[in-house]
Amino acid sequence: MADRKPSSAEEYQRLRRILIGRDLDELEMLRARLDEPELRSEETSRILPRAVDLSANSSTQLRRSMQPVVEEGLRTFGRRDPQGFSDVLFPVIGPAVRKAVASSMQALIDGLSRTLEQSFSLKSVQWRLEAIRTGKSYGEIVLLRSALFRVEQAFLIHRDTGILIEHRTTDPAMARDAGLVSSMLTAIRDFVLDSFKVASGDELETVQFGELSIWIQGGPRALLACAVRGSAPTSLREVMQENLERIHFTHYEALEQFRGDVSRFSETRQYLDACMLGRAADSVRSRKVPWKPLLWTAALLLAGFAYWSWFDAQRWNTFLSRLSSQPGITVTESRRSFWGGTYRVAGLRDPLALEPASLLEGTGLNPANIVQRWDAHLSLDPTFAMRRALEQLERDLSRTVLRFETGKYVMGNEEDVEDAAAEIRRYLDLAEKTNRVGHIAVVGSADPLGPTDANRELSRRRAEWVRQRLIQMQVPAGALTEEADLSRTALRRRVTFRAFSEPRAGR
Amino acid sequence: MLHFKVCLIGSFGVGKTSLVKRFVSSIYDDRYLTTVGVRVDRRELHARGHEVTLVLWDLAGEDNFTSLSMKHLRGMSGYMLVVDGTRQDSFLTALRLQGEVAAAHPDARFVLLANKSDLREDWEISPEDLDRLEKQGWSAHATSAKTGDGVEAAFQHLADNLVEAAASAVQTA
Numbered sequence: 001m002a003d004r005k006p007s008s009a010e011e012y013q014r015l016r017r018i019l020i021g022r023d024l025d026e027l028e029m030l031r032a033r034l035d036e037p038e039l040r041s042e043e044t045s046r047i048l049p050r051a052v053d054l055s056a057n058s059s060t061q062l063r064r065s066m067q068p069v070v071e072e073g074l075r076t077f078g079r080r081d082p083q084g085f086s087d088v089l090f091p092v093i094g095p096a097v098r099k100a101v102a103s104s105m106q107a108l109i110d111g112l113s114r115t116l117e118q119s120f121s122l123k124s125v126q127w128r129l130e131a132i133r134t135g136k137s138y139g140e141i142v143l144l145r146s147a148l149f150r151v152e153q154a155f156l157i158h159r160d161t162g163i164l165i166e167h168r169t170t171d172p173a174m175a176r177d178a179g180l181v182s183s184m185l186t187a188i189r190d191f192v193l194d195s196f197k198v199a200s201g202d203e204l205e206t207v208q209f210g211e212l213s214i215w216i217q218g219g220p221r222a223l224l225a226c227a228v229r230g231s232a233p234t235s236l237r238e239v240m241q242e243n244l245e246r247i248h249f250t251h252y253e254a255l256e257q258f259r260g261d262v263s264r265f266s267e268t269r270q271y272l273d274a275c276m277l278g279r280a281a282d283s284v285r286s287r288k289v290p291w292k293p294l295l296w297t298a299a300l301l302l303a304g305f306a307y308w309s310w311f312d313a314q315r316w317n318t319f320l321s322r323l324s325s326q327p328g329i330t331v332t333e334s335r336r337s338f339w340g341g342t343y344r345v346a347g348l349r350d351p352l353a354l355e356p357a358s359l360l361e362g363t364g365l366n367p368a369n370i371v372q373r374w375d376a377h378l379s380l381d382p383t384f385a386m387r388r389a390l391e392q393l394e395r396d397l398s399r400t401v402l403r404f405e406t407g408k409y410v411m412g413n414e415e416d417v418e419d420a421a422a423e424i425r426r427y428l429d430l431a432e433k434t435n436r437v438g439h440i441a442v443v444g445s446a447d448p449l450g451p452t453d454a455n456r457e458l459s460r461r462r463a464e465w466v467r468q469r470l471i472q473m474q475v476p477a478g479a480l481t482e483e484a485d486l487s488r489t490a491l492r493r494r495v496t497f498r499a500f501s502e503p504r505a506g507r
Numbered sequence: 508m509l510h511f512k513v514c515l516i517g518s519f520g521v522g523k524t525s526l527v528k529r530f531v532s533s534i535y536d537d538r539y540l541t542t543v544g545v546r547v548d549r550r551e552l553h554a555r556g557h558e559v560t561l562v563l564w565d566l567a568g569e570d571n572f573t574s575l576s577m578k579h580l581r582g583m584s585g586y587m588l589v590v591d592g593t594r595q596d597s598f599l600t601a602l603r604l605q606g607e608v609a610a611a612h613p614d615a616r617f618v619l620l621a622n623k624s625d626l627r628e629d630w631e632i633s634p635e636d637l638d639r640l641e642k643q644g645w646s647a648h649a650t651s652a653k654t655g656d657g658v659e660a661a662f663q664h665l666a667d668n669l670v671e672a673a674a675s676a677v678q679t680a
Contacts, residue, residue, distance in 0.1 A: 160582030161512040162547075163562060179510070183547040183562050190578045191544065259673040260509040260584055 087220045091249045094241060109137050149230030150278030155182045156247065156268055157223040158258050162186030165222065165258075165265045168272040185225060189216065219244045221255035226275055236277060243271035312340035315363045320345070328353030328379040344371045350379035352387050386434045390501060393427045397440070397499040402466060404493045406447065409461035417466060420497065421473035427499055428479055436501040440475075442467050442482045443496045459484035466495045510560045511669045514580055516604055517589035518597040519568030522622040525652035526589065527565050530662055545579050554666035555674075561666060580608065585616040585669050587661070592621045592649070595631040614676075616668045618646045620661050625651040 006014075017024070033039055055062040078085045131138040153174060156166040164182035169175050189204045207214040215232070217224045217240040224244040228236070247268050248255065254264045316336050323331050328350030335344045343365070349356070356374070357367050378384070400420050404411060411417065424440050431438030444463030446455040463482035471477050485496075515523040524546070531548040548563045564583070566576050580586070588605055591597040601619065608615070619640060621632060637647045646664060650657035 158582070161510075161562075161584070162582065163510045163512055177549075179560065179562060180547050180549050183512070183549075183564065184545075187545040187547060187564070187579060190581075194578060257676075259676045260511045260669070261673065262510050263508050 083220075090220050091245055091252070094245045098238065098242070149228055149232040149236075151226045151228050151232070151236070151276045153178070153227040154272040154275045155185070155223075155225040155227075156265070156272060157182045157186060157225060158255065159219070159221050159223055161258070161260075163258075163260065163262070165262050166268045166272055168269065168276055170276065182225070185214070185216070186223075189223075215240060217241055217244050219248050221252065221258075222247060224272075224275070228278070230278070232278065236275075239277065240275055243274050247271050309340055312336065315365055316343055319360060319363050319365055322359040323347075323356060326354050326359070327381045328384055329356065329374075330377075342369045342371075346373040347375070348377040349374035350381070350384050351376055352384050353379070383434065386430060390427070390430050390434055390436070390438075393423070393430060394499040394501075397423060397427060397497045400497055402495040404462055404495070406449075406493060407458070408493075409444075409458055409465050411465075414469065417469045418473060420466075421470050421475055424470065424475050424479075424497070424499075428476065431501045434501075435504050437504050438479055438499065438501045440480050441498040441500075442470070442480055443485045443498060444482065445485045445492050445494050445496070447493050456484055462493075462495050508558050508560065509670060509673060510562060511584040511666070511673075512562050512564060512582055513665065513669075514564045514566055514583045514586040515589055516566060516580075516586050516601075516608060517568060518591070518594070518600045521568065521589045521591040521594070521597050522652045523568060523587075523589045524565055526587075526620065526622065526650065526658060527563055529652050529655055529658045531563065544576060550662070552663065552666055554663065555670040557670050559666050559670060561662065577611065580612060583612065583615055584672070585618075585665050586612075587665065588617055588619045590619065590621050590632070592623045592630040592632050593626055598632050598636065614672070616665065616672055618648060618661055618665045618668075620657075621647060621649045622652055624649040624656055625653045 033043075052062065127141045128138055130136075131141045134141070150170070152171065153167065153169040155164060155178060157163070158165050162183040162185075164179045167175060167178040167182075169178070185207075188207070192198075192204045193202075203218040204216055206216070211229055211231075213228050213232075215226045215228055215237060217237065222244065224240050224247075226236070226240060251265060251268060313336060316334075320331060320334055323329050323345070329347065330349075331345060331347040333344070333346040337343070345356075356372060360367055360370075378388075397420075400423065402411065402416050402420065427440070428438040442463045444459035444461070444466070446458040446462070448455070460482070463484060467480050467482050470480060515527065517523055527546075527548050531550040544567045546565045548565065550561045550563065552559055552561065564579060566579055586608065588601045590601045598621075605617070608617075619637075621637060623630075637649070640647050646668070648657050648661040648664065650661055652658065
């Protein structure tokens with residue numbers, strides 16, 4: 001069979017070509033476009049911005065997808081070019097940091113405002129009006145106006161060349177050489193940075209000559225320097241920083257492409273003028289009284305004196321209270337000098353009372369600096385009454401005499417011995433009551449007739465006999481001692497007594 | 508108003524400071540040179556229809572650049588290479604310094620000043636030496652700080668050059 005009947009598949013293909021032949025060509029062309037990267041890139045670039053816009057408006061998916069890419073990009077930029085990165089951040093980061101600092105500063109200024117609100121003067125009224133007018137806080141105005149300082153010149157200096165871009169001054173005579181000053185300042189700044197080891201990023205911030213100082217604020221492309229007379233508050237630096245940031249913000253490109261043409265920077269004058277703060281120079285130049293150190297010294301001296309005064313009063317009072325607690329001592333008057341160190345005390349003192357000077361021990365007081373006046377008096381204190389009775393008995397006993405016949409050491413009549421024994425017992429008894437231990441020395445004597453040895457023996461035997469008799473008459477043996485008196489004045493045939501007492505041991 | 512930083516570079520004793528004194532009236536003392544290593548002066552002049560201020564940095568004469576003197580060059584628009592015509596060694600030093608400076612500051616314009624032209628008979632540098640440099644595109648001037656010969660012209664030449672450079676930089680920017 002020569003004329004083969006076409007298969008159904010071929011039939012279908014023919015039919016298809018008849019029906020959609022042109023469409024097939026277009027389909028082929030579309031496939032080619034999809035497979036061509038160059039072509040697709042070009043087409044995508046045309047629709048991408050629109051697609052991003054649509055996606056950003058309709059969902060957050062794109063943002064989430066892009067986030068890691070952007071973050072990584074920033075990280076790489078920061079690592080590879082830290083200077084460039086910080087240049088980009090400079091106009092932004094200053095205000096952000098300042099905002100945080102400002103809120104804590106605000107608290108300080110508020111506190112200051114409250115303190116100052118209590119003081120009322122013509123000046124404070126002026127400042128208050130200025131605060132209302134400018135919308136600043138009262139404390140801020142006070143910081144800027146009350147401190148004795150004045151910004152006399154402000155220099156805007158191109159960082160790399162040291163060329164003066166703009167300059168403001170209170171004294172037109174200074175303007176002529178400002179260009180040289182700015183260059184020299186740059187040279188000195190380089191000199192300092194190069195000569196002394198400084199951490200990278202550190203800046204020369206202040207140059208001080210007596211009451212004139214130069215404050216330098218550095219930015220990525222320009223420096224702002226202010227010549228300040230007097231002592232300026234630190235808020236001046238904030239003002240400088242703020243204005244330098246504004247200059248960078250408004251003139252960044254001009255600064256970056258600076259080729260010596262300074263006429264493009266005339267608008268920066270307003271920012272320099274904002275730094276020209278402070279009061280008239282006359283009041284600043286006048287010699288300042290160093291109140292602060294003076295006040296500190298005075299406060300220290302006062303504190304020292306207060307402590308010394310307290311310490312001195314303390315030890316003086318210790319002595320006085322010791323005096324008052326003593327029986328037989330009555331303080332009627334006491335005085336401590338204003339500056340301390342010298343004292344006066346007067347009062348009544350029983351002769352039997354303790355010696356006042358003995359109470360000074362451990363107080364640290366010098367007896368030589370104490371004027372004392374004590375009037376004698378008899379204290380009614382029971383201790384003293386008994387002491388006085390004891391002393392009376394001692395005197396009585398010393399007058400008691402037992403007489404012996406020639407050559408005898410025994411008395412015929414013992415009544416006198418009994419009287420003496422009673423008296424001695426009373427004495428010892430009273431001594432015990434006053435917390436003392438009584439002693440009786442029994443003293444024997446003989447007349448001068450006959451050999452001395454015999455007389456000594458006779459004296460001893462007389463004393464011994466009397467002692468034995470006393471013991472028999474209930475006088476404690478421990479309280480009695482005997483002795484022979486051989487002195488010429490005592491050459492009599494007798495026995496006498498010497499009574500004395502001592503404080504009981506361990507009292 | 509255009510301001511340009513211009514440095515004076517050269518060996519010790521070639522007459523840099525004297526040249527500056529010829530050209531300007533100074534407010535700073537010579538002591539700055541030995542203490543800070545630099546003394547700044549200024550001169551205003553007209554160049555190519557502009558008012559121009561040259562801020563002249565007179566660097567302490569050194570045969571080798573320290574890190575500090577290199578730092579002083581930063582940001583300069585141009586410089587003057589000063590040699591003492593009577594000293595061959597100062598000429599050789601200047602050629603060496605020029606190599607170092609040009610490498611660090613390729614955009615800076617410069618002129619060479621062969622100083623002490625009043626002592627021409629004692630010169631160790633030959634006119635051929637200067638001609639050779641001129642052929643390389645250098646601008647060389649014989650000057651005398653003592654008589655003032657050639658000083659103004661040299662500074663003027665540099666100022667013109669700087670204004671041209673600034674104008675072309677602005678155009679390309």
